[in-house]
Amino acid sequence: MNADALVRVSALILQVALGAGLALLFAHALAVIVVRRHRAPRIERGQRALYALLQPVAGARSPLADHERAGLFGHLARLSGVEQEEVLAPIAQSLTPEACEPIRSIAAEIGLLDRAMAWCRSPRWSTRLRGARLCSALCAGESAMVHLLRDRHPAVRAQAADWAARHATPDVVARLLEMIDDPDAFSRFAVQDALLRLGNDVVEPLAVFLERRDGPAIEPAISVASAIPHPRFLAAAIRHSGSDRPAVRVRAMNLLGSIGGSEVARLLVEHLEDGSPDVRAAALRALGRIGHWPRAPEMADRMRDTSWDVRRAAGLALRDLGSPGILMLRRMTSDVNSFAADMATQVLDLPPGVGGESS
């Protein structure tokens, strides 16, 4: 084929592609307009039916007559699956599991819940994800969702973890703790967030987990515990403050700092001599947070530390102690150790009340 013919063929193909592109673009725009115009009133009618069904439950009106109820359910049942999702899910996901019960009943009655459960068992991960999202919104589908916590796709596991945050059963919490070092970052993050949102329900199992386990799962578990400050974690914090891994000791210091108390202050002061500057700095931050002023002299000693991070943490922790710490810092400004004096000078220049520097 010569160059002329090649260009002719190419030009023809490209013009066809261009025409197809234009046609598709406008066909799609038209389709969107038609579908929206068709769907908008259906969804609106569905929403009105849902509100009418919910009004007696909320005590806003007297119970509905059977024929009224049947009519309203008929409206909802005639909607497509996507439309039903669009009507029910946005309201359901903003409610507590208890308050969601009437919507769950309606979803069950119109067959949406069964469909969601079936989606959760699909071989396609995207369909399972869709089912998991709907079950999460409706706070339903426990039998399917517990299995999805072990799903092979991380996005599905993450969605199941989100569901689990509103289902504090022992099995669910145990499974979440097993997943705390999930190999997928997003799933791991979702699990930690779910544990955090479970709050007090997770304290006892998490404390037991921390007391018995070692290994990579410990670091995220301590981080979660630090965000739910509870004295029940003290034994675990003490245990892990002796870990041979500095990263674990740093987190143990944070955990101790979130618990507070004289015993904790004593333990933290012991770690001011730790071989790792990160641990020393974390211990100082924790001492500053619990505001244990009798330990100010030990903290002031760390202003002479060889590590800049430790000196900075010591200065800011002293500042957090209030008057006793400020007094120590003023003395340190004339210290023979010029690094300590310099850091004290800088810390004292901080304006009070803005905070954040020590975090």
Next chain:
Amino acid sequence: MSAAAIGGVAGIITVLEIFAITFFVALNGWYLVLLVGAAIEMRQHRLLAQGDTRMRILGSPLAPRISVLTAAFNEQATIAESLNSLFGLHYPNVEIVIVNDGSRDGTLDVLRNDFGLKRIHTIFRRVLATQRVRGLYRSAAHPDLIVIDKENGGRADAMNAALNVATGDFVCVIDADTLIEPDGLRRMLRPFLDSADVLGVGGTIRIANGSTFRDGRIVETRVPRRPIAGIQVVEYLRAFLFGRLGWNRAGGNLIVSGAFGLFRRQALIDVGGFCHDSIGEDFELVMRLRTNAYEKGGPHRIVFTPDPVAWTEAPESAAILGRQRDRWHRGLTDVVLRYRRVLFNPKYRVMGVLVFPHYAILELLAPVVEAAGMLALIAAALLGILNGPFAVLFFLAAWGFGAALTLFTLLLEQLTFRRYERLSDKLMLAVWTIAEGLGYRQMTVFWRLRGLWKFILGRTEWGVMERTGFQQQTPAQPGVQAALAGAATRSPATVAAPTVPVSRVQAGRLAG
């Protein structure tokens, strides 16, 4: 002219034509591959991102700290508006570090008065060398706002000063005149949680011209009716929605726009922060991050994610756009020469053998080849040896292919984000798509060639950027055009004499 001479010239013209056709087929063939990659990537993205549970999770108290860094040089007119939009970000753990880079107008006074700045002496380590910092301030009204007042040193220097002070695990680099959508940061963070191998994430930049804003947020998305701004809308859509998205599947991106990018802070510090003497500093930074990662190990992927959107104003005059494009091409040339060791070097894996060669050969040489093709065409016409039908068909093929690619990108946009809802806007997008190849593209070829020429001459100026501000809508008078506070004019400066205007229309290049 003798028959032999004409024969010789005709031979040269034929060689040029064959070269131009080969180049055209290679470049556009590769663009087709990128388009397919973008479509697959978009589908995957939509499956994972739809529904708001995933977004809500990122609002958790466990969310990592993000420092938003921005540099301001003579931004008195727009700085308050831009900052107000940042305060509206839906992210639980954010600090905003703004650098007043030696502004000669009242930028610092506006910040002082509007945000109740109080001088502080926070303690930070100066790991990156910068011009002298004159003072640090914290807002009494917004404790997460820190202002660094420093002597002028250019955008790179300002960003390095901000990096020294920032405390976040991640830093979001934006321009002072960029408006980020409220959930932009949460969406930007998602790729970091999806993979531990991610070093930086770029978001979509869209053109604000023609759209209406209120309180730093977009209220109505429209397509500009003026050709230069309108064509840039389709150009940006194509660059971001198929170019950069496609590269996610084909070895990762090399460009994160300086107007909106999220990076691991420690990674930026480890490579020495922003480079002072590069005109393509955003491209240079990503190249340095990735080459460093390949050489020393660690995360090396630069990901583009399509849904976090930032809005920026595009130039509406050919002169300003020309200066911008010639600067971008000088930046590209500078970075390609700096990192020539990467070219076809398997040590840098797919970046060395595919991604970088694309920029070094196809993108860098595209204006040269296009110009050579056009000159050959003119020469052939003058010599009477032009094959008319061939030339017309080739032009139609080149123009048609470009337009088809853009139309498919618009289709991708319509199937996913649908930001332009009115039928009239869709029509305008189609009009600008078709118009792009009829003059605009030829102008960009000229500007890029000018950039190459200036680079050869060693000229490093940035040029002047004039802005009119975002079109505002007030609650009392919807639709009223109220320019933010008149036109802000960027002063010319050079990289060498570090007085670079720090906020620009758009920091990254569009191509690829």
